[in-house]
Each structure stands twice: as C-alpha cells, then as structure tokens.
Amino acid sequence: MRHLKLTQRAGRATRSVHTAVTRSMPAVVGRGMPFIGGWARRARARLCPPRGVAAVLMIAITAPTAALAQAPGPPTDAEILALVRTHCVPCHAAEPTHEAFARAPAGIVLETIPQIAANAARIMTQVVVSRAMPLGNQAGMTDEERDRIAAWIEGRNK
Ligand code: HEC
16 A cells, blocks of 8 residues: 555656646757757768768758657647546436436536636636536546646647
C-alpha cells in the first residue's frame, strides 16, 4: 500500500514536470534560434563547399528541434465529447446510468457539444478550478484530461 502510494506520487511528479517542460518549450526554442543561426553562419564561413554543407547541417540541427516543439494540437469537439461521456455523462444525462441518480444532478445534462458549451463556465469552475467534478472521480480523470477540457473552453472564448 505504502509502495503503491509512493509510485502514484512519483507518477504525478513526472507528469507535472512533463507539463512544465512542454509549456516552456516555445520559449526555449525561441531562445535557441539565434544561436543556431549564428552557428550556421560560422559553419558556412568555415566550410567548403559552403552552401550544401551548411544546408545539410541546418536540417540536421533544426529537425530534432522542430520535433521537440510539437505540442498536442487544440482539443477537438470529438475528443471533448469522448472525455465528458466517460467522466460526466454517467451522472449528467437525461437518464443517468449511474445507480445513485435517477435524474441529471443539478439539472445539468452534458450529452452533446451544445450542452457542454452552454455550461462551459461552470464546467471550468467544477473540473479545473475546484476539481469537485467528476464527483468521486470513479473513472479516474487525469490532470492531462482536465487540462484538455480547460484548453477547449479557453479556445472557445478567444
Ligand atoms: C457520480 C456522479 C457525477 C459525476 C460523474 C459528475 N458529476 Fe457533476 N454533479 C454531480 C452532483 C451530485 C452535482 C450536484 C452537486 C451540488 O449540487 O452540490 C453535480 C453538479 C455539477 C455541476 C453544477 C455545479 C454548480 O453548482 O455549478 C457541474 C457544472 C457539473 N456537475 C459538472 C460535471 C462535469 C463536467 C463532470 C465530468 C467531468 C461531472 N460533473 C461529473 C454528480 C456528478
């Protein structure tokens, strides 16, 4: 049991480090660019035939950088619908499948994108800020999934 808890904590720590690294990526890449440019210029000045070699070097250097900078794209409606179906709809449906509820709790039904969108502000509060939802978190919603819901709501508000 003790071991299990430690492992879970380690997992959580790794995830938050991962999130921090992913978020800081554009800044790092941005700062890396002048260095790469200067380096390439120096390489071009030194090497002969200059153009071909420098071009190959540039590709070799920038290809991994570009791969690192790739963050997951903005969440799609389909992704959000799937998340909400797994984590919310057992309770928040016109006819809940969760045994504890005969009707949608607080009258909130989240079976379609328009229904989810209409409740976006409350979902943000409940899922991302207070984390009161999903109630009991029986299906094990992860921090990454909460982040995806937040990103989807923020994307709509732009
Ligand atoms: C196990 C059942 C259950 C699950 C799963 C669940 N909820 Fe709830 N939800 C409730 C109950 C019960 C309430 C009423 C709580 C209250 O009135 O204090 C509620 C209330 C809410 C409210 C209204 C709260 C307010 O005062 O604004 C929102 C919004 C909400 N849930 C969103 C979600 C979202 C989004 C998910 C999925 C990520 C989710 N819920 C998953 C049971 C559930």
